[in-house]
Amino acid sequence: MRYPDIILTVGTLAMGVAAQVSSNGSAIFPLSNDTEFAFMLEATLSHSNNFGANTGEVLRAASQIIPGDFDSWYREFIFLANQIHGKAEAINAKRFPVSAREAYFRSATYYRAATTFLYANISDPRIYSVWDSALGDFDKAISLLPVPAERVNIPANNFTIPAIFYSAQSSVNTPNNHQQSPFNSTKRPTVIVGSGYDGSQEELYHSIGRAILDRGWNFITYEGPGQPTVRRQQGLGFIHNWWEVVTPVVDYLTKRHDVDMDKIGLIGVSFGGTLAPLAASREDRLSAVVAIDGLTDLFSALQSQFPPQINSLFESGNKTEFDALLLSFIGNPAMPTELRWIIAQSLWVFKTTSPFEWLTKLRDFKVDQTVANGIHCPVLIGEGENDSSAPGQAQEMMQFLRRKATYNLFKTDLGAGEHCQLGAEAQVAQVTLDWLSDVWEGINVPHNMTGGVY
Ligand SMILES: *[C@@H]1O[C@H](CO)[C@@H](O)[C@H](O)[C@H]1NC(C)=O
Ligand SMILES: *[C@@H]1O[C@H](CO)[C@@H](O)[C@H](O)[C@H]1NC(C)=O
Numbered sequence: 202m203r204y205p206d207i208i209l210t211v212g213t214l215a216m217g218v219a220a221q222v223s224s225n226g227s228a229i230f231p232l233s234n235d236t237e238f239a240f241m242l243e244a245t246l247s248h249s250n251n252f253g254a255n256t257g258e259v260l261r262a263a264s265q266i267i268p269g270d271f272d273s274w275y276r277e278f279i280f281l282a283n284q285i286h287g288k289a290e291a292i293n294a295k296r297f298p299v300s301a302r303e304a305y306f307r308s309a310t311y312y313r314a315a316t317t318f319l320y321a322n323i324s325d326p327r328i329y330s331v332w333d334s335a336l337g338d339f340d341k342a343i344s345l346l347p348v349p350a351e352r353v354n355i356p357a358n359n360f361t362i363p364a365i366f367y368s369a370q371s372s373v374n375t376p377n378n379h380q381q382s383p384f385n386s387t388k389r390p391t392v393i394v395g396s397g398y399d400g401s402q403e404e405l406y407h408s409i410g411r412a413i414l415d416r417g418w419n420f421i422t423y424e425g426p427g428q429p430t431v432r433r434q435q436g437l438g439f440i441h442n443w444w445e446v447v448t449p450v451v452d453y454l455t456k457r458h459d460v461d462m463d464k465i466g467l468i469g470v471s472f473g474g475t476l477a478p479l480a481a482s483r484e485d486r487l488s489a490v491v492a493i494d495g496l497t498d499l500f501s502a503l504q505s506q507f508p509p510q511i512n513s514l515f516e517s518g519n520k521t522e523f524d525a526l527l528l529s530f531i532g533n534p535a536m537p538t539e540l541r542w543i544i545a546q547s548l549w550v551f552k553t554t555s556p557f558e559w560l561t562k563l564r565d566f567k568v569d570q571t572v573a574n575g576i577h578c579p580v581l582i583g584e585g586e587n588d589s590s591a592p593g594q595a596q597e598m599m600q601f602l603r604r605k606a607t608y609n610l611f612k613t614d615l616g617a618g619e620h621c622q623l624g625a626e627a628q629v630a631q632v633t634l635d636w637l638s639d640v641w642e643g644i645n646v647p648h649n650m651t652g653g654v655y
């Protein structure tokens with residue numbers, strides 16, 4: 202996700218939608234003249250770096266998508282997904298497991314991509330049916346890994362956490378790489394990775410999972426309330442007490458024979474850059490936490506990008522008027538896609554029909570001094586040089602965590618400046634996983650790694 206990166210001037214609110222809007226994206230190389238489409242296309246394209254997409258397939262879809270036209274977005278991705286799915290089904294997976302796996306991984310990505318702009322109408326049955334196709338194809342793909350990954354349902358207080366455990370040996374490259382890893386016992390370091398506001402656990406295999414497995418470590422992903430599969434299958438919206446999600450995952454790890462409980466890392470991606478530190482403030486079995494990127498307060502990041510009229514209407518507490526105004530934006534093609542997307546997406550993930558209620562709840566997701574004081578392990582905080590979604594918040598998190606924190610700036614001139622460093626997955630993996638390794642081996646890590654050895 203990128204929260205609206207918008208400069209928006211609402212003219213006369215009394216007249217409803219007399220609005221003048223300009224938006225400012227910072228895609229590496231824009232694949233659409235709609236900045237939100239460009240960002241989401243880049244996110245999909247980035248999975249090509251780890252077998253989750255192919256560049257030609259995504260670029261072709263991009264060339265056919267009409268900027269701002271949600272139907273054309275869906276049409277192109279569902280076409281691509283169905284075509285690649287058809288190819289996957291036609292492959293004899295017993296004879297050609299690698300071919301089948303690669304096709305299923307890509308069709309799963311394209312099915313997920315097709316759902317991106319459907320949430321303006323949550324009665325749309327495609328929200329569920331297309332997601333089921335994505336899960337089905339992804340499960341076929343992971344069943345074809347050298348060591349199949351395991352789907353596990355972890356019980357939490359009053360919900361269930363769907364998780365996927367990839368054992369260290371399931372990497373395509375690991376069978377004889379133990380020289381690369383200083384850990385060669387049967388108990389392996391294990392990295393828990395969680396996504397954010399819209400990302401799925403499945404895509405994390407392509408963003409950082411393969412890189413974790415390549416280092417000879419276990420990798421586990423999970424989803425909590427508000428996240429794609431839990432939202433659909435259990436009807437639950439986001440909760441701020443994220444330790445209620447992560448602690449059961451850690452409990453699960455203690456029951457496995459192949460996990461080294463002294464070397465458990467937690468990585469949070471995007472809004473996960475808030476969720477992971479929140480969880481770590483009440484979960485002491487983690488030996489390191491990574492925020493990609495440092496995000497202390499999404500509510501105020503959004504507020505700083507809304508026009509003052511919207512903010513003062515919210516602060517006035519007039520829920521009726523506030524809701525009517527924001528709901529009117531969702532279906533208004535004159536509004537920037539960023540704004541239409543964030544409102545629709547937020548109502549979906551918070552399971553509410555009221556924008557006022559969404560923002561009220563969002564206020565509770567905050568990494569502050571108290572949260573930071575509760576964290577007792579090293580924290581790596583990333584920042585993308587051109588990620589303007591939450592300016593200053595990575596630095597703010599550094600200040601809260603002081604000596605516990607390490608900072609790394611990902612540079613625009615190396616193609617890593619985007620939100621979550623989309624497209625520069627190898628740089629993220631190198632920085633974060635080498636840092637994790639140093640932490641686990643007791644090597645002193647610097648306070649600021651920018652431009653350093655990592
Ligand atoms: C986008 O941001 C750049 C750098 O902050 C600024 O110079 C430019 O004017 C902005 N463009 C728009 C359309 O707002
Ligand atoms: C963006 O718009 C310009 C001007 O209309 C056009 O030349 C260009 O091809 C468009 N680019 C994309 C990626 O749609």
Ligand SMILES: *[C@@H]1O[C@H](CO)[C@@H](O)[C@H](O)[C@H]1NC(C)=O
Binds near residue numbers: 322323324325326
């Ligand atoms: C939402 O989707 C449902 C199911 O497809 C449809 O019946 C309904 O008309 C849609 N609502 C709007 C506002 O488009």
Ligand SMILES: *[C@@H]1O[C@H](CO)[C@@H](O)[C@H](O)[C@H]1NC(C)=O
Binds near residue numbers: 358360437
């Ligand atoms: C789960 O239980 C907690 C209290 O233990 C409650 O605050 C929360 O609302 C419940 N969540 C759901 C989704 O029922």
Ligand SMILES: *[C@@H]1O[C@H](CO)[C@@H](O)[C@H](O)[C@H]1NC(C)=O
Binds near residue numbers: 383384
């Ligand atoms: C790794 O294995 C080798 C030989 O099998 C052994 O000598 C070495 O002590 C092991 N290292 C660790 C860290 O367990």
Ligand SMILES: *[C@@H]1O[C@H](CO)[C@@H](O)[C@H](O)[C@H]1NC(C)=O
Binds near residue numbers: 521
């Ligand atoms: C909220 O705004 C509406 C529409 O402007 C107005 O009719 C209503 O009186 C306001 N309610 C309060 C409590 O101020």
Ligand SMILES: *[C@@H]1O[C@H](CO)[C@@H](O)[C@H](O)[C@H]1NC(C)=O
Binds near residue numbers: 589
């Ligand atoms: C992107 O980064 C460059 C530095 O490489 C900077 O000059 C530019 O202002 C940045 N743009 C945005 C929108 O952050």
Ligand SMILES: *[C@@H]1O[C@H](CO)[C@@H](O)[C@H](O)[C@H]1NC(C)=O
Binds near residue numbers: 610650
């Ligand atoms: C880290 O170092 C870079 C480069 O030396 C510097 O620009 C940046 O301000 C530093 N950031 C922090 C949070 O220390």
